[in-house]
Amino acid sequence: MKLNTAKRHLREGSKNIFRNGWMTIASIGAVTVTLILVGVFLALVFNLNNFASNVESDVEMSVYLDPTLEKDQVEAFQAKLESIDKVGTVTYSSKEEQLNQLMKDMGQTEWDLFEQDNPLSDTYVVKTSKPQDISSVADEVSKLDGVDKVDYGESTVDSLFTVSKYSRIIGAVLIIGLVFTAIFLISNTIKITIIARSREIGIMKLVGATNSFIRWPFFIEGLMLGVLGAIIPIAIVLGGYYYLSNNVSQNIDIGFVQILPYAPFAFQLSGLLLAIGAVIGVWGSVMSVRKFLKV
Amino acid sequence: MIDMKDVHKDYANGVSALNGVNVHIDNGEFVYLVGPSGAGKSTFVKMIFRGEKPNTGTVKIDNIDLSTYKERQIPQIRRKIGVVYQDFKLLPKLTVYENVAFALEVIEESPKLIRDRVMEVLDLVGIKHKARSLPDELSGGEQQRVAIARAIANKPKIVIADEPTGNLDPDTSWGIMKILEDINQTGTTIIMATHSQEIVNTIKKRVIALENGRIVRDEAGGDYGYEA
Numbered sequence: 191m192k193l194n195t196a197k198r199h200l201r202e203g204s205k206n207i208f209r210n211g212w213m214t215i216a217s218i219g220a221v222t223v224t225l226i227l228v229g230v231f232l233a234l235v236f237n238l239n240n241f242a243s244n245v246e247s248d249v250e251m252s253v254y255l256d257p258t259l260e261k262d263q264v265e266a267f268q269a270k271l272e273s274i275d276k277v278g279t280v281t282y283s284s285k286e287e288q289l290n291q292l293m294k295d296m297g298q299t300e301w302d303l304f305e306q307d308n309p310l311s312d313t314y315v316v317k318t319s320k321p322q323d324i325s326s327v328a329d330e331v332s333k334l335d336g337v338d339k340v341d342y343g344e345s346t347v348d349s350l351f352t353v354s355k356y357s358r359i360i361g362a363v364l365i366i367g368l369v370f371t372a373i374f375l376i377s378n379t380i381k382i383t384i385i386a387r388s389r390e391i392g393i394m395k396l397v398g399a400t401n402s403f404i405r406w407p408f409f410i411e412g413l414m415l416g417v418l419g420a421i422i423p424i425a426i427v428l429g430g431y432y433y434l435s436n437n438v439s440q441n442i443d444i445g446f447v448q449i450l451p452y453a454p455f456a457f458q459l460s461g462l463l464l465a466i467g468a469v470i471g472v473w474g475s476v477m478s479v480r481k482f483l484k485v
Numbered sequence: 486m487i488d489m490k491d492v493h494k495d496y497a498n499g500v501s502a503l504n505g506v507n508v509h510i511d512n513g514e515f516v517y518l519v520g521p522s523g524a525g526k527s528t529f530v531k532m533i534f535r536g537e538k539p540n541t542g543t544v545k546i547d548n549i550d551l552s553t554y555k556e557r558q559i560p561q562i563r564r565k566i567g568v569v570y571q572d573f574k575l576l577p578k579l580t581v582y583e584n585v586a587f588a589l590e591v592i593e594e595s596p597k598l599i600r601d602r603v604m605e606v607l608d609l610v611g612i613k614h615k616a617r618s619l620p621d622e623l624s625g626g627e628q629q630r631v632a633i634a635r636a637i638a639n640k641p642k643i644v645i646a647d648e649p650t651g652n653l654d655p656d657t658s659w660g661i662m663k664i665l666e667d668i669n670q671t672g673t674t675i676i677m678a679t680h681s682q683e684i685v686n687t688i689k690k691r692v693i694a695l696e697n698g699r700i701v702r703d704e705a706g707g708d709y710g711y712e713a
Contacts, residue, residue: 195593209578393574396536397635398563399591 195403203410207418213383214415220379221419221467224372229427229463231368235361236459237449242354244448246321249350251328251342254311257285259336264312270334271314276327278319285310311338322351369466376419377474380412384478391482401483408479409472416471417464424460431456486511487533487643487674492542494528494698502528503539504698510676512642515669517685518678519709520695526678529695530645533676534566535559546643564592567636567644571651573628575620581607581631582616588638606634610664626657633664637673644668646677650684662688682709 207214253271255264271280283291288310318327324342332340394404435452487510494503502525510516518526531537532544535551544551546565554562567588575584582603589599607613610630612623620628629649636644646665650658662684669675679685685692685708692707693700702710 192593194596195590198590206578390576390578393576394587394591395560396534396563396568396574397588397591398560399587400557400560403560403591 199403199406200410202407204414206407206411207414210383210387213386217376217379217383217415217471218419220376221416221471222422224375225420225423225463225467226426228365228368228372228466229423229459230430231365232459232462233427233431235365236455238361239358240450241448242357245350246354247317249321249324249342249347250315250317251324251331251340253314253316253331253337254339254341255313256336256338257311259312263336267314267336271316271331274327274330276318276320276323278317280317281315283313283315285312288313372466373470373473376416376470377477380415380471380474381478384408384475384482388482391479395483404483405476405479408475412471412473412475413468414471415475416467416469419471420464420467423463423467427459427463428456431459486547487676488543488545488548489532490543490545492532492539492544494525494532494537494539502698503532506542506695506698506700508693508700508703510674512674513669513672515666515675515690516677517690517692517709518676518695519680519685519692519711520701521711522680524695525698526695527647528698530568530647530676530678533643533645534568535562560591564639565641565643567633567639567641569629569632569636569644569646569649571648573620573625573632573652575628575631575635577620580617580619581612581623584620584631585635585638588635592639594639602638603634606638607631609637609667610634611660624657625653626660629653629657629661630664633661633668637668641673643674643676646675646679648678648680650679650681655683658684682711685709 253267255267259267268280268282271277285308289308292310316327316331318324324347325344328340328342328344331337391404432452435449435456438449487508489506489508492503492506493501495501506525506529518529520526528537532539532551533546535554538552546562551562576587579587585603585606586599589602594602604613604616607616610633612627612630612634615623615627615631620631623631629652633644633646633649644665649665650661653661658681665675665677666688689706691705692702692710694702694707694710
């Protein structure tokens with residue numbers, strides 16, 4: 191393709207945006223409405239997902255060692271635990287540290303007795319690299335010699351995983367469904383605007399235009415429809431999320447409930463919306479033209 | 486030059502449009518194609534710009550068999566032939582200027598050449614002053630002038646006109662005929678399908694009469710030969 195022809199396609203594609211007045215507005219409107227939905231929903235699902243991951247990553251097990259173990263045996267346990275498959279981090283906490291922590295947590299009462307004869311065990315806190323592996327790793331650890339007890343809040347953790355697993359699946363299904371609906375809606379609207387121009391495409395072919403010559407301006411036009419349609423949804427995402435991260439997250443201070451930080455999340459989401467808009471715009475327009483090129 | 490040899494064309498719906506057409510048309514000729522409706526005139530001209538493919542027989546332009554062109558090479562054929570239709574077939578959202586320029590853009594001419602040539606042909610058909618108008622804003626005769634300008638913009642050797650005056654009043658028709666004659670004077674072959682007895686009998690040219698898909702008469706300077 192010559193440079194002049196490329197320029198011509200760019201020019202014609204942009205001009206078509208204006209030539210087709212109401213049809214252009216209808217297409218951009220369809221893109222705008224669906225991308226707003228997709229954007230709000232994506233923000234919601236990503237945050238829920240992040241929240242679930244945060245909670246899950248706090249899951250850990252306490253490995254209480256047999257109090258009769260010698261000091262060097264206790265130290266050797268670190269390597270033993272780390273060598274187990276799927277184990278992430280292993281942190282040692284001696285029974286003195288445990289007691290200090292307990293005293294701090296419970297407040298100052300009569301602790302003298304306990305300080306003389308510490309009833310607590312030396313403990314390793316183990317995290318698995320994938321939180322979901324905690325129960326199988328716990329089984330394995332409890333079989334080791336010298337382990338008194340393994341505790342990871344079994345029933346709570348299991349139901350937490352079940353809930354987060356299903357909420358992830360539901361979120362993914364809804365997003366996929368929504369994106370497909372968006373693709374369908376947008377490409378249909380664009381299709382209608384192009385069907386109205388099937389006669390024009392026929393004339394272009396009679397004048398000796400090749401298929402790609404006809405297709406390029408439509409490609410440009412579709413791209414611009416998608417990008418123009420993404421402007422308002424992106425503004426809503428950037429503005430709305432800014433408000434949310436500045437106000438709401440500070441008022442709801444529940445420690446572990448934290449929404450994804452404005453930067454980079456809001457920008458990533460905007461980029462994603464722009465990409466979805468552009469791809470769907472081009473796809474809808476090129477696919478529709480294809481039908482009429484067989485003249 | 487155009488050569489057709491034993492050309493047959495049946496459409497998918499069973500209509501038999503051409504039944505063994507043999508014809509030779511030299512460069513620079515002006516040929517009327519006459520005959521009753523459904524005689525095969527439109528199919529005849531479509532054979533030349535590959536609007537349709539013959540079922541059997543060969544169509545040659547300058548000794549090149551059109552059937553040797555692949556599907557995606559069809560635009561190459563159409564660029565060498567200008568076609569003018571009864572219903573003009575202008576692009577409704579483009580201005581007069583843009584419509585004519587389109588025929589030159591498809592062959593990737595330079596913008597400067599396109600500008601000069603478009604104004605030249607618009608001047609030739611006498612519609613330069615309407616260059617910025619949209620087709621809807623023009624009369625039928627003016628639209629046909631634009632269509633002719635588009636057809637001749639890339640200097641084709643052959644111009645096909647399928648009932649170019651069919652939608653126009655008599656006065657306007659004479660204007661269009663004058664332009665076609667002028668184009669013919671420059672050496673361009675003109676093939677014109679028409680129902681106009683008055684034109685054929687007044688401006689004497691070679692007449693090819695089709696009936697039921699066959700050539701029944703072919704005479705230089707002939708008459709229309711049918712009751713109007």
